[in-house]
Amino acid sequence: MDLVTVGHWTFVLGLILSVIAGFGGEIPALTAVLVVLGLIVGFLNVTEKESTPFLVGVIALMLVGSAGLGVVRYADWLVPILNNIVAFVAAAGLVVAVKQVLSIARSPQA
Template identity: 40%
Template sequence: MASQQMIGGYAFIVGAIIALIAGLLAGFGRSGLLGGIEGWVPLVLVVLGVIVGILNVKDKEITNFLIAAIALLGLAGTAGGLVTIDTVIKPLGSVLAAVVQNVAVFVAPAALITALKAVKTLAAEQVM
């Protein structure tokens, strides 16, 4: 049986690839090439993000992971502004925005799980 670390590693790789491919297709206006499964992409990314949050992020990595996740999620909140790049190089802005938004959907659940781990650790330290 595969170890938890391997499963988490594969979940990260698969999630990153799905986020990239789905973002590229959406940015180029070709999400129909996904054969009607484009509605399932966010759900799959969320499930993979939860797996990554549970299995991949170790206690000593929590702070660094959360800082990176906050930066990424902040960028995703303004990713719509990237579409203005389309006025210069079409459809680069749309592609970048779609990829960033898909990566955010993947990272957000992992960040939530990791933040809850951090809160639990901090609360346990206060009790002792």
């Protein structure tokens, strides 16, 4: 199995765990697992060409996750799911952002 396949299935697993575990509420140990999976996805699954759209998506998900959906009366079940997804993609976004900064720092100035 190559690293691209591992990265793909890690991403799928992270999303599935985020949704399923969200119905069980906030579980700190699971959040740690999601962060580790997100780090793996950031290292293995996002190419330099995909970095900018991926980071824009991460920013959008983080904004939605922190938007305070708890005020929506019938969306209480959605808040822990979004929190889990945010933990997962934020870790991946951190890795991708650091990779981008290092890439820019290494490239010669024009």
